[in-house]
Amino acid sequence: MADLHRADVLVSCRHGRTPELVTALRDEIERRGLAEEIRVVETGCSGFCSVGPVITVRPEGHFYASVQPADVPELVEETLVKGRFVQRLAYKEAAGRKAITRYEDLPFYAKQMRIVLRNCGMIDPRSIDEYIAVGGYEALGKVLTSMTPDEVIAEIKKSGLRGRGGAGFHAGRKWEATRRAKGDIKYVIANGDEGDPGAFMDRALMEGDPHAIIEGMIIASYAVGSHQGYIYVRDEYPLAVENLTLAIQAAREYGLLGEDILGSGHSFDIRIVRGAGAFVCGESSALMQSLEGKVGEPRAKHVHATDRGLFDRPSCLNNVETLANVPQIILNGADWFASIGTERSKGTKAFCLVGKVRNPGLIEVPMGMTLKQIVNDIGGGPPKFRKVKAVQTGGPSGGCIPASMLDIPVDYESLTEAGSMMGSGGMIVLDDRTCMVDISRYFLEFLKEESCGKCAPCREGIKRMLEILVAMTNGTAKAGDLERLETLAKTVQTASLCGLGKSAPNPVLSTIRYFREEYEQHIKDGYCASGACRELTAYVIVDEKCKGCGLCIKVCPQEGISGEQKQPHYIDQAVCIKCGACYDVCRLDAIKIVPKAAVSLGGNGGNGHGTPAATPAKDKPGAAKGKA
Amino acid sequence: MPKLKSLDELRELRSRLKHEIKARTETATTITVGMGTCGIAAGAREVMQAFLDELSARQIDAHVVTTGCIGMCSKEPLVDIQQGNEPRITYGNVSPAMVPRIIEEHLIGGKVVQEWAVGRLVKEA
Numbered sequence A: 001m002a003d004l005h006r007a008d009v010l011v012s013c014r015h016g017r018t019p020e021l022v023t024a025l026r027d028e029i030e031r032r033g034l035a036e037e038i039r040v041v042e043t044g045c046s047g048f049c050s051v052g053p054v055i056t057v058r059p060e061g062h063f064y065a066s067v068q069p070a071d072v073p074e075l076v077e078e079t080l081v082k083g084r085f086v087q088r089l090a091y092k093e094a095a096g097r098k099a100i101t102r103y104e105d106l107p108f109y110a111k112q113m114r115i116v117l118r119n120c121g122m123i124d125p126r127s128i129d130e131y132i133a134v135g136g137y138e139a140l141g142k143v144l145t146s147m148t149p150d151e152v153i154a155e156i157k158k159s160g161l162r163g164r165g166g167a168g169f170h171a172g173r174k175w176e177a178t179r180r181a182k183g184d185i186k187y188v189i190a191n192g193d194e195g196d197p198g199a200f201m202d203r204a205l206m207e208g209d210p211h212a213i214i215e216g217m218i219i220a221s222y223a224v225g226s227h228q229g230y231i232y233v234r235d236e237y238p239l240a241v242e243n244l245t246l247a248i249q250a251a252r253e254y255g256l257l258g259e260d261i262l263g264s265g266h267s268f269d270i271r272i273v274r275g276a277g278a279f280v281c282g283e284s285s286a287l288m289q290s291l292e293g294k295v296g297e298p299r300a301k302h303v304h305a306t307d308r309g310l311f312d313r314p315s316c317l318n319n320v321e322t323l324a325n326v327p328q329i330i331l332n333g334a335d336w337f338a339s340i341g342t343e344r345s346k347g348t349k350a351f352c353l354v355g356k357v358r359n360p361g362l363i364e365v366p367m368g369m370t371l372k373q374i375v376n377d378i379g380g381g382p383p384k385f386r387k388v389k390a391v392q393t394g395g396p397s398g399g400c401i402p403a404s405m406l407d408i409p410v411d412y413e414s415l416t417e418a419g420s421m422m423g424s425g426g427m428i429v430l431d432d433r434t435c436m437v438d439i440s441r442y443f444l445e446f447l448k449e450e451s452c453g454k455c456a457p458c459r460e461g462i463k464r465m466l467e468i469l470v471a472m473t474n475g476t477a478k479a480g481d482l483e484r485l486e487t488l489a490k491t492v493q494t495a496s497l498c499g500l501g502k503s504a505p506n507p508v509l510s511t512i513r514y515f516r517e518e519y520e521q522h523i524k525d526g527y528c529a530s531g532a533c534r535e536l537t538a539y540v541i542v543d544e545k546c547k548g549c550g551l552c553i554k555v556c557p558q559e560g561i562s563g564e565q566k567q568p569h570y571i572d573q574a575v576c577i578k579c580g581a582c583y584d585v586c587r588l589d590a591i592k593i594v595p596k597a598a599v600s601l602g603g604n605g606g607n608g609h610g611t612p613a614a615t616p617a618k619d620k621p622g623a624a625k626g627k628a
Numbered sequence B: 001m002p003k004l005k006s007l008d009e010l011r012e013l014r015s016r017l018k019h020e021i022k023a024r025t026e027t028a029t030t031i032t033v034g035m036g037t038c039g040i041a042a043g044a045r046e047v048m049q050a051f052l053d054e055l056s057a058r059q060i061d062a063h064v065v066t067t068g069c070i071g072m073c074s075k076e077p078l079v080d081i082q083q084g085n086e087p088r089i090t091y092g093n094v095s096p097a098m099v100p101r102i103i104e105e106h107l108i109g110g111k112v113v114q115e116w117a118v119g120r121l122v123k124e125a
């Protein structure tokens, strides 16, 4: 058997249609008699989700985007037999349609710094051998043979590593507190709950590089003096559970988990516990309750979990991304890690960049990069004709940062100061078609569902806040509602028991802080400038601007727009469903969003033709306020 | 798989496994085998296999890549060797039997096998 392969074909990732693609590649390679020299490797998420499945051919670095099984014969013949690039499958930059053929040249990766995600998309996560081949478990070996637990803790403290799961607590201090705590039995727990809607960085890590988390946990166990660990994963992540399970089994077989690890005398084992997917179970005390088999409800924290956590024993809980940083810190040194990032936020952070950008996906950047750089340089900016309005960070209980402030660096303090937070790494780009009141309503609805109900401020407060927000978006809000909303928000923030309630008002307070006039327009004028609140909105055609091109007639799903060629068209308000398709397609700015109250259904055959006089025009920001 | 009992055993395992993912790691040497129809007809596949076997047996850090016809069909199989910033050397009419000597003298010894070389390309600085 020739162990040496001349080429590795890396296919990522397992979501979508990749399994068929992998089978097709293996079959074709076998058929052409190349199986001995070329290997197909199924990797975890490479992050470039908008063009998946992607294939990278090593050593050449050929990068192919959106590959389908039907492309396989040509790809094998051209690239793997003859060494030529298949232009047809190249990734093309949105701007300029420039084809990029090599992984190393992709702007999406060029600005990133991959420490935690370095193996995702590079190795087969189901093979412990590949993890070891790229240097895996070397850090563990170093710790067990040449460092004392106190030295390990000192190194982590010196690196400045802070928690990646939410609060940003210093990992080294947490480890130290657990080590100092009294008790023979201590636990190390990895938080892989990831309850934020739309976030998948922890999932990608658990699926794509499970051994990095396990190695981090074993090092933590040695540092704090623990012999039993748990990984808490939600059951909605079956592949994460599967890959972690395989990884734990393999680590046991190799003697990296279990008794007397690498002959050091240290023993440690890990169990996976699957959660039912409640958001609150990601919170540390609720998570430990859930691990104990009880209902996942938080408890007051007069006593730290590091003293009395799981089963009332000293417990060290870290997010999975936090733990995956640990082996790299040990291998490359605390000084190396501390040289990356800002004064108080060290290293990198993984984010799920989603929403209105051209290249959504999973990214990892050094702390301190600005939001603007992330959105424009990595995300490729907003889609054509759209403008960024705000960036939402920190998950459902994070906040919105307006476009005017996108120069702030991404670090714990700056995001908190701006009224948002780092959270676990959600990053949603919102464009000018997003209504900030509606966005608040959306997150509050999620949080209302996820509130466990144990404490009244959170249970009742979020519900009442949501009622006001719903009223604002459907036109039934009253004067004074905005002030009531603010009072409620501050009460919920102060009086709630756990982080869920304490942070739930963030989306509301941050949008009021930066977009107050939008709230006021909703209440006073019944007007939603973005058109997102359909119950407040009507679309009308501006006669003077309409050239009668008929584009809007074609896209209207209701067949509700009519008119002669080259004559101003009109919209039938009786059938309009406010989808905004006509507004999006019109290049002459001839379709306008007006308050629903400003158009009449009667009179002129119900077509809302013509521009009503009393319209707060969106291009005249002063207009709405002047009227009040 | 017997359990690893020490860091040395882990390191020994790694040095064996490192070989398996060579295609994904940096190496200073690239061996390019012409794999056009002409090359394959002249036996390029066997030559490439011989390189892979020899590199594997001697644990040498190098990448083997393929390329299409480069227009010197009569000299196929053609093999290019590029080491760091050294001039790129092309060998013509290579047969599997010639492979060990090319590896020994050129890759390890750093001396071009002049009698088999048919071309030499100096990289522009």
Ligand SMILES: Cc1cc2nc3c(=O)[nH]c(=O)nc-3n(C[C@H](O)[C@H](O)[C@H](O)COP(=O)(O)O)c2cc1C
Pocket: A162, A163, A164, A165, A166, A167, A168, A169, A171, A191, A192, A193, A194, A195, A196, A279, A280, A281, A282, A283, A284, A285, A317, A318, A319, A320, A322, A323, A424, A498, A499, A500
């Ligand atoms: C409502 C709520 C949900 C949370 N969800 C998660 C989660 O899904 N994953 C996570 O790692 N931390 C989550 N946290 C933070 C944890 O309580 C805890 O701070 C964290 O796991 C500690 O690890 P770290 O210091 O490495 O960040 C959540 C907190 C709250 C209040």
